[in-house]
Amino acid sequence: MGSVNVPAMGIEVVRYNYRLRPGAVAERALTQEWHRCRFLWNEAVHQAKTGVRPTFAKLSKLLTEARARSSWLRDGSQVAQQQMLRTYAQALDASFTVKGRGWPRFKARKKTLPSLEYTRRGFRIREGRLVLPKGVSIPVVWSRELPSEPTSVRIIQDSLGHWYASFVVTRVAESIQVADQTSAVGIDWEVSRTATATEERFDLPHAGHRKRCAAELAKSQRRMARRRHGRGHPPSRGYRQARRTAAKVQKKAARQNRHDGRIWAKTVVDAHHLIAVEDFKPRFLSKTNMARKAADAAVGAIKRELVEQGRRAGRKVVVVRPAYTTMTCSGCFARAKQPLGLGERIFRCWVCGHTACRDRNAARVILAVAERGHTGVDDVSQVDHLPSGGGAVAV
Numbered sequence: 001m002g003s004v005n006v007p008a009m010g011i012e013v014v015r016y017n018y019r020l021r022p023g024a025v026a027e028r029a030l031t032q033e034w035h036r037c038r039f040l041w042n043e044a045v046h047q048a049k050t051g052v053r054p055t056f057a058k059l060s061k062l063l064t065e066a067r068a069r070s071s072w073l074r075d076g077s078q079v080a081q082q083q084m085l086r087t088y089a090q091a092l093d094a095s096f097t098v099k100g101r102g103w104p105r106f107k108a109r110k111k112t113l114p115s116l117e118y119t120r121r122g123f124r125i126r127e128g129r130l131v132l133p134k135g136v137s138i139p140v141v142w143s144r145e146l147p148s149e150p151t152s153v154r155i156i157q158d159s160l161g162h163w164y165a166s167f168v169v170t171r172v173a174e175s176i177q178v179a180d181q182t183s184a185v186g187i188d189w190e191v192s193r194t195a196t197a198t199e200e201r202f203d204l205p206h207a208g209h210r211k212r213c214a215a216e217l218a219k220s221q222r223r224m225a226r227r228r229h230g231r232g233h234p235p236s237r238g239y240r241q242a243r244r245t246a247a248k249v250q251k252k253a254a255r256q257n258r259h260d261g262r263i264w265a266k267t268v269v270d271a272h273h274l275i276a277v278e279d280f281k282p283r284f285l286s287k288t289n290m291a292r293k294a295a296d297a298a299v300g301a302i303k304r305e306l307v308e309q310g311r312r313a314g315r316k317v318v319v320v321r322p323a324y325t326t327m328t329c330s331g332c333f334a335r336a337k338q339p340l341g342l343g344e345r346i347f348r349c350w351v352c353g354h355t356a357c358r359d360r361n362a363a364r365v366i367l368a369v370a371e372r373g374h375t376g377v378d379d380v381s382q383v384d385h386l387p388s389g390g391g392a393v394a395v
């Protein structure tokens with residue numbers, strides 16, 4: 001970077017994730033803990049269905065009574081059980097206050113992945129192991145050092161059966177000041193190319209390994225399709241194996257994508273003061289194949305990473321609605337009558353004759369919108385020197 005690096009001091013709260021390697025005993029304990037917590041959650045959901053809206057204080061009291069009655073519940077950690085109910089109460093509150101958020105739902109035994117939370121008084125780290133209540137002790141793969149004493153930990157199991165611990169810690173934020181306060185970048189998302197920036201050197205190219213993963217995934221999915229039994233038959237061993245391979249490939253792809261995204265986001269954030277990002281909405285949510293959904297999720301994850309890193313570093317991050325970005329000329333801001341077909345890679349302005357790569361043009365429009373302080377591209381048409389008539393409309 002050509003900027004002067006002056007670290008700015010500040011404290012930030014972040015999560016540090018580690019792989020856990022529980023033995024058979026610890027794994028059974030974690031699974032049983034999860035089932036107890038899941039039972040409590042489902043009981044709370046059931047209560048809410050009868051018309052009561054329980055607060056956390058109420059649920060907590062009920063938990064104390066239930067633990068006094070049931071030795072099965074007493075065998076588990078009170079901290080984890082309380083945290084589960086706290087999460088439930090928060091989810092229930094959100095369903096009333098956050099628009100579009102539904103009621104908390106039942107956690108089905110076979111469909112929900114284990115997730116347990118322990119606050120400070122519910123866990124310890126001793127001799128490199130994570131120690132939980134009731135004598136559960138789990139070796140941790142310390143892939144990096146914790147920056148501070150963790151305040152809480154979430155333990156999860158993924159679809160492959162691997163366990164992870166996610167510690168909440170505070171650390172000193174080290175942001176690099178950008179020398180040029182006017183430096184700005186616009187980012188346009190494209191499923192095929194991931195990210196196009198206003199300047200080519202800040203593009204995130206579509207990495208070859210992602211393509212390779214897509215091919216591998218398609219192969220394992222074809223194998224799954226071949227081995228699938230009809231309805232009402234239990235899945236064969238071969239099918240389950242193929243399903244596991246597919247899940248592994250997907251996970252590997254997601255991990256590589258996250259790694260690439262992090263490095264790219266840092267490069268972009270380090271060099272710019274203003275970061276204008278197209279608001280990416282998943283395009284293939286339904287009726288499409290898994291590879292496309294995975295590509296969608298990958299772009300979404302990279303966008304979140306960029307926005308998060310930008311905010312942490314104290315940059316001005318503007319999220320721009322994608323309406324009309326591909327239809328607007330970045331030279332004169334006239335808007336074309338017709339949207340560009342997906343196959344057309346070149347943008348040609350009907351008014352000023354400006355020609356640019358479609359994505360590059362969109363990135364410039366996104367930046368222009370952010371620089372003018374608007375967050376809707378609709379506003380672009382209000383630019384003064386906009387010519388009237390011709391091939392573009394300005395309404």
Ligand SMILES: [Zn+2]
Pocket residue numbers: 329330331332333334349350351352353354
């Ligand atoms: Zn133009």
